[in-house]
Amino acid sequence: MRIALIALSMLAMQAADWPQYRGVNAKGISADKNLPVEFGPNKNVVWKTAVPRGHSSPVLAGTRIYLTAEDGQKIYTIGLDRKTGKELWRREAPRPRMEEMNKTNSAVSGSPASDGKNVYVFFGDFGLISYTADGVERWKLPLGPFNNINGHGSSPVIADGMLLLIVDQDTDSYILALDKDTGKQRWRTSRPENLRGYTTPSIWRPKTGPTEVVASGAFVTSAYELTTGKKLWWIRGMAWQLKGAPVIEGDIAYINSWESGGDVETPPEVPAWKETLALYDTNKDGKITEDESPKQLKKRSFLEADLNRDLSLDEHEWLFMTARRQAQNTVFAVRLGGRGDVTDSHVLWRYRKSLPNTASPLLYMGALFLVKDGGVVTSLNPEDGTVFKQARLTGALEQYWASPVGGDGKIYMASQGGKVTVLRAAPEWEILKINELDDDIFASPAIVDGMLFVRTRSALYCFKNQ
Numbered sequence: 001m002r003i004a005l006i007a008l009s010m011l012a013m014q015a016a017d018w019p020q021y022r023g024v025n026a027k028g029i030s031a032d033k034n035l036p037v038e039f040g041p042n043k044n045v046v047w048k049t050a051v052p053r054g055h056s057s058p059v060l061a062g063t064r065i066y067l068t069a070e071d072g073q074k075i076y077t078i079g080l081d082r083k084t085g086k087e088l089w090r091r092e093a094p095r096p097r098m099e100e101m102n103k104t105n106s107a108v109s110g111s112p113a114s115d116g117k118n119v120y121v122f123f124g125d126f127g128l129i130s131y132t133a134d135g136v137e138r139w140k141l142p143l144g145p146f147n148n149i150n151g152h153g154s155s156p157v158i159a160d161g162m163l164l165l166i167v168d169q170d171t172d173s174y175i176l177a178l179d180k181d182t183g184k185q186r187w188r189t190s191r192p193e194n195l196r197g198y199t200t201p202s203i204w205r206p207k208t209g210p211t212e213v214v215a216s217g218a219f220v221t222s223a224y225e226l227t228t229g230k231k232l233w234w235i236r237g238m239a240w241q242l243k244g245a246p247v248i249e250g251d252i253a254y255i256n257s258w259e260s261g262g263d264v265e266t267p268p269e270v271p272a273w274k275e276t277l278a279l280y281d282t283n284k285d286g287k288i289t290e291d292e293s294p295k296q297l298k299k300r301s302f303l304e305a306d307l308n309r310d311l312s313l314d315e316h317e318w319l320f321m322t323a324r325r326q327a328q329n330t331v332f333a334v335r336l337g338g339r340g341d342v343t344d345s346h347v348l349w350r351y352r353k354s355l356p357n358t359a360s361p362l363l364y365m366g367a368l369f370l371v372k373d374g375g376v377v378t379s380l381n382p383e384d385g386t387v388f389k390q391a392r393l394t395g396a397l398e399q400y401w402a403s404p405v406g407g408d409g410k411i412y413m414a415s416q417g418g419k420v421t422v423l424r425a426a427p428e429w430e431i432l433k434i435n436e437l438d439d440d441i442f443a444s445p446a447i448v449d450g451m452l453f454v455r456t457r458s459a460l461y462c463f464k465n466q
Contacts, residue, residue: 018060018446018453021111021155021200022403026245028362030407030447037410037422037433039452039463046451046462047085051078054108055401055442056155058453058460061114064088064133065453067460068108068121073098075107077121079135082448085462089135095125097144101151104401106442109153109198113163115180120163124152128165130183139183147171147307153198153243159211159226162186166215168197170307175201175215177229187229193220195307195320198358200245204253204336212336216242216255219323223336233338235347239329244360244403247368251336252348254368254382258355262329270322273315287312329355331370333385349385354378356400364406365425371413373399379427388427395434396421403444414441418456437461 022028036044052069059066065080079089101107101124110122118138120130127143146152148169156165163180167173173191178184194217201215203226211226218240223232239257247254271279280292289312290302297305305313305321313321333348354372362369367379367388375393380386398415405412410432411423418437423429439456446453452463 016448017062017114017116018058018448019116020059020113020157021057022245022360022405022444023446025248026157026200026202026360027247028360028403028405028444029364030405032407032447032450034450034465035408035410035447035452036463036465038435039420040435041438044463044466046464048462049080049085049087049460050458051087051455051460052076053106053457054455055106055153056108057111057402057444058446058455059112059114059119060446060448060453061116061119062133064114064119065460066112066114066119066121067455068110068112068123070107075123075125077112077119077129077131077135079119079131079133080460085460091131091135091137093121093123093126093129094140094142095123096142097125099124099144099146099151100149102149105151105153107151109151111155111443113156113158115158118180120156120158120180122152122154122156122165124148128156128163128178128183130163130180138181141178141183143167147309148196149304150196150198150241155200157201157203159203159213162226164201164213166197166199166201166217168194168199168217170196173197173217175213175224175229177226189224189229189231191215191217191222193222193234194218195324196241198241198243202246202248202253204248204251206251206337209337214246214248214253214336216244216246216257218242219327221246221255221334233340233342233346235334236341236343237328237330237332237347237350239327240324243358244356247361247363248336249363249382252382253334253336254331254361254363255334256331256356256361256370258329258357259327261325262327263352264328267326267328270325273318276318287314288318328352331355331361331368331380333382351380351385354390358401358403360403362404362406362411364411365409367425367427367429369404369411369429371400371404375400375415377413377423377429379429381427389429393421393431393434395419401442405445405447407447412445412447412452414445414454416440416442420445420454
């Protein structure tokens with residue numbers, strides 16, 4: 001009976017809400033019809049609400065829209081009315097530190113998650129907080145400080161009464177599960193094989209066996225039993241610094257991994273640790289300092305390899321640097337349901353060209369869609385990874401931090417420069433319209449109630465055919 005009620009609750013939410021990053025289970029798909037093709041600051045606007053800057057995507061649940069935002073040194077969770085866009089409440093989060101981050105990142109990159117009654121947010125400068133729909137604090141859990149020089153980008157998700165969060169960093173990576181009502185820890189599983197990352201987990205519910213949490217990460221993607229956190233299976237062969245979320249359809253997951261340096265066909269050879277010590281450890285202390293390091297290991301590379309920031313490299317750090325230099329970019333399909341290392345047995349295909357940096361793949365209308373910086377869109381056959389079509393979005397040749405979303409036979413791709421391209425969703429896709437907004441876009445759009453919600457650097461728009 002309880003399982004049936006959970007299923008009915010999920011169906012009700014799927015029909016009317018966009019409850020987390022990229023909607024239900026991060027798929028980015030809506031069943032809504034009559035979605036707009038043309039829109040802009042003065043066309044098909046239902047409402048526009050000024051909001052402080054932030055990269056987190058809008059989440060819609062119940063009668064509310066939730067965002068996180070930063071204004072100066074203050075970080076907020078904001079609740080808005082879903083129909084009017086009116087700001088109903090704004091709650092400042094504690095900020096005991098201001099961690100280092102990449103200039104393209106934000107202190108509020110992780111999107112909220114909602115169960116329809118409450119909202120859950122993660123700030124890298126504090127930890128996790130839960131509020132009611134009316135902005136009353138329910139609980140908070142300080143986490144960190146963290147060791148991720150680019151800041152954080154992971155979003156929490158909700159499954160079976162638990163709140164899940166991937167916390168990947170250069171040291172002490174882990175995945176965490178809390179009771180969503182109390183904030184108490186259910187389990188925490190270490191991820192020592194993963195370095196810094198910015199991924200959001202997805203949930204797989206097999207016909208038999210335990211529900212699984214599929215969590216991408218640097219070099220390795222792993223799956224965990226939802227109720228216990230036990231590691232069930234893993235796949236090697238990822239790039240490092242993974243972003244986005246796995247896309248699951250049936251018993252197959254589609255996962256993208258890209259990072260600079262991973263496009264070479266033949267990765268460079270890196271000497272073994274013992275050989276490196278023999279050649280460069282002049283003071284014989286069993287470590288390599290920057291002064292002792294090989295000349296080709298430039299200062300930036302050395303600092304990135306120095307995971308614990310002690311100004312020297314040990315064997316653990318050298319092995320990770322070797323893995324990073326030999327990692328290859330790939331988007332791949334994996335059949336779920338294995339146990340242990342399934343790299344050789346469950347990977348169905350890999351594709352290695354023109355891959356997104358940040359944007360998650362979109363599986364829609366018979367194709368897997370990818371958007372790469374520079375406006376390169378590729379549609380792949382989800383059965384075998386072969387290319388249906390690859391071309392540029394002429395007029396929107398920009399960076400793409402937002403992930404594409406689909407509905408009503410259309411795909412929406414938002415560029416950093418504020419251009420939202422609408423494609424006809426088909427293996428042989430075509431451009432229907434390029435719409436220009438008035439500010440940068442980092443957040444992924446949302447689709448609910450026949451409306452498109454787009455967050456720019458300074459505002460949240462609601463568009464609808466008028």
